[in-house]
Amino acid sequence: MTPTPTAPRPDIETAEDFLPINGTDYVEFYVGNAKQAAQYYAHLFGFQIRGYRGPETGSKEQVSYLLEQNDIRIVLTSALGPDHSISNHVQLHGDGVRDIALTVDDARQSFEATTERGADPVHEPTVHEDDHGRIVTAAISTYGDTIHTFVERTDYDGLFFPEFEPWTNEHWNAPSPTGLQFVDHCVGNVYEGDMDRYVDYYAQTMGFYNMLHFTEQDISTEYSALMSKVMANGNEVIKFPINEPAEGKKKSQIEEYLEFYRGPGVQHVALATDDIISTVRELRRRGVEFLEIPDTYYDRDVLADRVGSIDEPIDELEELSILVDRDPEGYLLQIFTQPVQDRPTVFYEIIQREGARSFGAGNFKALFEAIEREQDRRGNL
Numbered sequence: 101m102t103p104t105p106t107a108p109r110p111d112i113e114t115a116e117d118f119l120p121i122n123g124t125d126y127v128e129f130y131v132g133n134a135k136q137a138a139q140y141y142a143h144l145f146g147f148q149i150r151g152y153r154g155p156e157t158g159s160k161e162q163v164s165y166l167l168e169q170n171d172i173r174i175v176l177t178s179a180l181g182p183d184h185s186i187s188n189h190v191q192l193h194g195d196g197v198r199d200i201a202l203t204v205d206d207a208r209q210s211f212e213a214t215t216e217r218g219a220d221p222v223h224e225p226t227v228h229e230d231d232h233g234r235i236v237t238a239a240i241s242t243y244g245d246t247i248h249t250f251v252e253r254t255d256y257d258g259l260f261f262p263e264f265e266p267w268t269n270e271h272w273n274a275p276s277p278t279g280l281q282f283v284d285h286c287v288g289n290v291y292e293g294d295m296d297r298y299v300d301y302y303a304q305t306m307g308f309y310n311m312l313h314f315t316e317q318d319i320s321t322e323y324s325a326l327m328s329k330v331m332a333n334g335n336e337v338i339k340f341p342i343n344e345p346a347e348g349k350k351k352s353q354i355e356e357y358l359e360f361y362r363g364p365g366v367q368h369v370a371l372a373t374d375d376i377i378s379t380v381r382e383l384r385r386r387g388v389e390f391l392e393i394p395d396t397y398y399d400r401d402v403l404a405d406r407v408g409s410i411d412e413p414i415d416e417l418e419e420l421s422i423l424v425d426r427d428p429e430g431y432l433l434q435i436f437t438q439p440v441q442d443r444p445t446v447f448y449e450i451i452q453r454e455g456a457r458s459f460g461a462g463n464f465k466a467l468f469e470a471i472e473r474e475q476d477r478r479g480n481l
């Protein structure tokens with residue numbers, strides 16, 4: 101497959117960006133058992149458990165653990181009772197992403213600018229204060245039960261949010277980090293026919309632009325197909341690919357997701373590393389399960405034809421099942437984990453970019469065939 105060119109960056113010097121975004125503030129999961137999930141992220145992925153919020157800190161109905169690794173923040177939240185909306189979310193979706201929160205300079209203005217343009221409000225601007233200062237948040241909804249919280253933390257120097265206290269355990273020997281640096285992109289799955297609706301939603305309400313587009317011809321295997329459009333904000337700090345299933349001979353991986361998640365939601369979160377070989381070697385050693393790629397993918401001639409010369413030894417990429425793709429601006433290395441909960445829903449991507457701004461379109465076929473093998477093992481193909 102020829103590399104899919106990326107759209108030129110919009111001229112952010114002159115364009116009026118009504119929603120300046122500084123980065124992904126945190127990704128919050130609603131889970132059945134935050135205490136145990138925190139240990140999974142710590143032991144397998146090398147996240148540090150930094151903060152805790154629960155009854156002991158004044159949060160009577162829910163507990164949250166704050167996990168950090170370099171610029172990545174993951175929040176794991178569970179309810180303490182059956183009637184809480186968090187419990188309903190977990191009962192319906194299983195463990196999943198509730199909130200992709202965005203750091204902004206002005207949460208109130210972000211809320212007003214987006215809702216004026218048609219974004220669905222979830223919560224109005226709210227001030228959270230303690231001895232460390234004040235945080236302002238506001239939230240809008242996106243696909244399914246997923247939301248975006250705008251977080252303004254310029255006047256706050258505390259750990260994370262009021263009510264969060266440092267998590268401590270005097271006997272804890274924290275697993276070391278694994279080189280994960282920041283959130284590169286977050287992908288959503290929506291129902292067939294809905295992709296363009298959400299593309300328009302991000303364009304109209306948040307000023308995002310369509311940086312890439314994949315058709316079912318780009319992304320199809322013998323059995324299933326999907327379409328995808330990547331929405332990005334002006335400085336491309338935030339990239340949200342949106343997938344929808346396309347007609348195939350059998351059930352696509354997107355349909356399997358939608359069935360088990362009981363609706364649209366976050367399919368995967370991509371975490372960037374500067375050294376994917378050492379990161380993946382370490383993640384594997386700790387027990388992270390990845391999609392395995394057939395040996396034929398690493399046929400030296402075929403691979404050289406497609407991606408040209410790269411700095412990393414192919415032997416090591418093959419040993420670790422790391423994929424490689426090239427676009428006009430450079431290349432990228434990537435690998436995908438198995439789902440990280442019982443349902444075949446959310447998973448992670450580990451990505452190292454060497455100039456490339458795209459998403460590995462040249463790997464889609466090999467990748468989806470690998471996913472289909474797993475679907476088949478679950479009896480869902």
Ligand code: FE2
Binds near residue numbers: 285368449
């Ligand atoms: Fe991805």
